[in-house]
Amino acid sequence: MGAKTVNKLAVPGATLHYEIAGSGPVLLLIAGDGADAGVYSGIVGQLAAEYTVVTYDPRGNSRSRYDGKPADESVAQSAADALALIDAVAGDEPADVFGSGSGAITGLELITRHPDRVRMLVAHEPLCTEVLADAADARAFFEEVCSTYHEDGLTAADVVFMMGTGMDGDAMPPMVDLLPEYRELAERMQANAANFYEHKLLPYTRYVPDLPALKAVADRVVPAAGLESYAHLPARPIGVIADQLGWPVVMFPGGHGGYSSHPAPFATHLAQLLKTDTL
Template sequence: MTTPRTGTLEVPGARLHYEVRGSGPVLVLIHGGAGDAGVFHEIADPLAEHFTVVAPDRRGHSRSPLDPPSGTPRVADHSDDVVRLLGELTDGPALVYGSSSGAVVALDLLARHPDRVRRVLAHEPPVIGLLPDAAAYRRLFADVRVTHRRQGAEVAMRQFLVGVGLAEAGWEMPPLSELPPPLRELMTRTAANEPFFLEHELTEVTEYEPDTGALLKAADRLLVGVGRDAARQMPGRTGAALAARLGLPVAELPGGHTGYVEDAEAFAARLTELLADGPLTA
């Protein structure tokens, strides 16, 4: 694993940490809730053989603190941050991969700043308003927030993951002491992000309504991805629902909601196939 070049960028209300690897067309990787740039370490190196890979910690996560350290960033704040970061790194439009909450950010980026985007792959954006059982998920997320306040982040995250189908009942995170040092460092950071996700990001992101009109205008640059193993999980269902709403095919990705960790080699190869120059196909 190569050591990335790192930088910081002052933006209104935050200071962004970002990592850069490789050369070639710029590809921005946008992480999901409670994550940071480190979740992409396993796919960053193979992608860097084809692209200049840029991975920021989104504002409020890990090494990108809010200033002042309070409040709930809007989805538009995150997509505007990507535009500001691109302004520091390239004059042209960029390729963008967004995972989960990061996929919502990528959709907003394409809708509001289409001139900065060459191609977007939105991987399972949790736009629950497109689901017939959206109200049940909104009740779940309200209950998760109450659980967080009463019992803490660990219990609330377990409730959330089981509720959306990303974990089995009784699932437990392995002790940090059993993990290799790089993964232990990453998991320590992401665990520290969980309160922010539960109190601020979960509701903000899942209440987001994509601008389907704007996305239809840019549909020739949009892919909606769903993991091969994620069709019955809530994020997989929302991804499929968005593709159907826009009349787009679903781009199948290896693994489930976090395929970039589950099968990094295959996932990086699939991203390269989907995002490289050429006709946009699923």
């Protein structure tokens, strides 16, 4: 894939750390929750054979520092950050975008606000639970997670969050069993957890997508979920959104973190999707 370049981009209120690999059309990969660019390391090499792959640390995560004190996340600002990266790397050309979790929510807001800048969006399990019929239950659950964090600390909140979302199977092995690069990623994600519970979890899960605007670009939105996680909470909202768009949910290998657990087939599936004009 050639050399990876590491860059910084100043945006209002933060400085974004981003990485570029490969050549060809621009493909922006948006990490979710407390993750950063490293979470996609398993799929970048394969995708970089055909694309200029851009990964980054969302503001407040890892190496993308806030300019001042941390603040509650704005999904609109997160989409503006993604747009700034597309502008910086792709120029006037639209980019393909893949996002997972809150990264998929950023992608939904990006294509809603700037449809001309996204050629295709693959939205993998956006946790925007306000679209669910039982949204009140989901809202109460996430409030419980945040309360657990404030009252009992990070470890307790992690347990409640992972068990309640069905993502306990996605948990990383113990630090001592990880390769050095994955240990560094796990340590960064662990360090991001407090900011996630303080400033990101509730704003993202309370996000309400603009379904009429998404319907207007439905031929460029791919609703996606993991084969092993489709029945769990993080994947349920994309089923509702897919019904509204008139498309089936496209299944990817693995669970919510299939890009890490099944990188080769995941990257192959993503590349094939991006080559289609419509679903």
